[in-house]
Amino acid sequence: MPYVNIKVTKEGLTKEKKSALIKGVTELLQNQLGKNPQTTVVIIDEVDTDNWGIGGETVTERRKRGS
Amino acid sequence: MPYVNIKVTKEGLTKEKKSALIKGVTELLQNQLGKNPQTTVVIIDEVDTDNWGIGGETVTERRKRGS
Amino acid sequence: MPYVNIKVTKEGLTKEKKSALIKGVTELLQNQLGKNPQTTVVIIDEVDTDNWGIGGETVTERRKRGS
Amino acid sequence: MPYVNIKVTKEGLTKEKKSALIKGVTELLQNQLGKNPQTTVVIIDEVDTDNWGIGGETVTERRKRGS
Amino acid sequence: MPYVNIKVTKEGLTKEKKSALIKGVTELLQNQLGKNPQTTVVIIDEVDTDNWGIGGETVTERRKRGS
Amino acid sequence: MPYVNIKVTKEGLTKEKKSALIKGVTELLQNQLGKNPQTTVVIIDEVDTDNWGIGGETVTERRKRGS
Known part of the structure; x- marks a missing residue:
C-alpha cells in the first residue's frame, strides 16, 4: 500500500526508464518492507x-555554469 | 482552511468535471467537518x-494489457 | 486509481470523522469521474x-485573536 | 537541507522571477533558521x-467574475 | 538531485529498515538514471x-476485517 | 493564493521561529510576485x-559522523 513520489528534473527521461524505475522501487518496497x-x-x-532550485539558484543556471 | 491535493491520470478531464470535483470536495469538507x-x-x-505506476508497471502498460 | 491528500489542522478529528471523510471522497471520485x-x-x-500559516500568521495566533 | 515546494497559478511567471524567488526563499531559511x-x-x-480551486470554484471562474 | 517521498502506514518501521530503504532508493536512482x-x-x-484510506475505508478497518 | 510547504528536520524549531518563517515567506511572495x-x-x-535521507544515509547517521 505504499505511495511513492519521485521528482526529477525534466531532462529526457524515456518511457523505458520510467517503467524500469517504477518496477525497481516497487520491488525494493516488497523486498525490504514486505509491501x-x-x-x-x-x-x-x-x-x-x-x-x-538548489544552492539558491535554478538548475538551468547551474547547468550553464557547468556544475 | 483545508488543503486538498487530488492526483488523477491525465485522460481527458474536462473543465466542467474539474469544476464539479472542486465544488464537491469543498462541500464535503464543509458538511462533514464544518470547514x-x-x-x-x-x-x-x-x-x-x-x-x-501501480503493481510495478505504468498505467500505460496496464491499459495496453486491457486491465 | 486516484490519490488524494487532505491536510487539516490538528484539532480533535475523531476516527469516525476520518472514516466518513475517506468514504465520502472515494464515493465522490467514483460518482463524478467513474474512478x-x-x-x-x-x-x-x-x-x-x-x-x-495563513495571512502571514500561524493558525494558533489567529485562534487567539478570535478569527 | 530544507525542502520547499511552492505552488502558484500558472500565469506567466518568468525565468527571472522564478530565479529570484528561489534565491529569496533559500536566503530566508539561512537567515532565520541557519540552514x-x-x-x-x-x-x-x-x-x-x-x-x-478556492471557495468551491476554480480560479478560472473567479477571474471571470472579476474576483 | 532527485527528491523522493515515501509514505507507508505507521506500523513499527525500525531505524535500520528506514536506513536500508533510503540507501536502496538512492542506489536505484544512481544505477538506473545516473543521479x-x-x-x-x-x-x-x-x-x-x-x-x-483505500477502497473507501481506513486501513484500521481493513486490518480488523482481516484484509 | 500560493501554497507553500516547507520540510525541515525536527530539531527544536520554536513557535517563534515558525511564526517568523511563515511571515517571511508570505511577505516574499507578496513583494516578489504580488501575491x-x-x-x-x-x-x-x-x-x-x-x-x-541525503547522500544515501539518514540525517541521524550523518549527525553521528559529525557531518
Whole structure:
C-alpha cells in the first residue's frame, strides 16, 4: 500500500526508464518492507530545470555554469 | 482552511468535471467537518499514464494489457 | 486509481470523522469521474496549528485573536 | 537541507522571477533558521487556473467574475 | 538531485529498515538514471492507519476485517 | 493564493521561529510576485532525522559522523 513520489528534473527521461524505475522501487518496497506490490503506487514528476532550485539558484543556471 | 491535493491520470478531464470535483470536495469538507469553504484550497494534478505506476508497471502498460 | 491528500489542522478529528471523510471522497471520485473505489487512496494529514500559516500568521495566533 | 515546494497559478511567471524567488526563499531559511543554502531544495509548481480551486470554484471562474 | 517521498502506514518501521530503504532508493536512482547520490533526498512519512484510506475505508478497518 | 510547504528536520524549531518563517515567506511572495498575503498558505513539516535521507544515509547517521 505504499505511495511513492519521485521528482526529477525534466531532462529526457524515456518511457523505458520510467517503467524500469517504477518496477525497481516497487520491488525494493516488497523486498525490504514486505509491501504488497499490487497496491504500491509510484508517481514520477518531471520538473522543468527553471523551476528546480538548489544552492539558491535554478538548475538551468547551474547547468550553464557547468556544475 | 483545508488543503486538498487530488492526483488523477491525465485522460481527458474536462473543465466542467474539474469544476464539479472542486465544488464537491469543498462541500464535503464543509458538511462533514464544518470547514469554511471560502478558505478551502483544492489542487488537481493530472499525471501522464507513463508517469503513474501501480503493481510495478505504468498505467500505460496496464491499459495496453486491457486491465 | 486516484490519490488524494487532505491536510487539516490538528484539532480533535475523531476516527469516525476520518472514516466518513475517506468514504465520502472515494464515493465522490467514483460518482463524478467513474474512478474505481478499490484503488482510490486517501491520506489525511493533521497539522499542528503552530505549523499552519495563513495571512502571514500561524493558525494558533489567529485562534487567539478570535478569527 | 530544507525542502520547499511552492505552488502558484500558472500565469506567466518568468525565468527571472522564478530565479529570484528561489534565491529569496533559500536566503530566508539561512537567515532565520541557519540552514545551509547549498543543500536547500526549492521546487516551484505552476498550476493551471482550471485545476486550482478556492471557495468551491476554480480560479478560472473567479477571474471571470472579476474576483 | 532527485527528491523522493515515501509514505507507508505507521506500523513499527525500525531505524535500520528506514536506513536500508533510503540507501536502496538512492542506489536505484544512481544505477538506473545516473543521479548523483550526494544530492538525492529521501523523506519517509509514516501515516497512522486511521488516516490512510483505500477502497473507501481506513486501513484500521481493513486490518480488523482481516484484509 | 500560493501554497507553500516547507520540510525541515525536527530539531527544536520554536513557535517563534515558525511564526517568523511563515511571515517571511508570505511577505516574499507578496513583494516578489504580488501575491495576496491573505490567501497565502504555508505549512511546515518537521521530519524526524531517522526519516530524512541525503547522500544515501539518514540525517541521524550523518549527525553521528559529525557531518
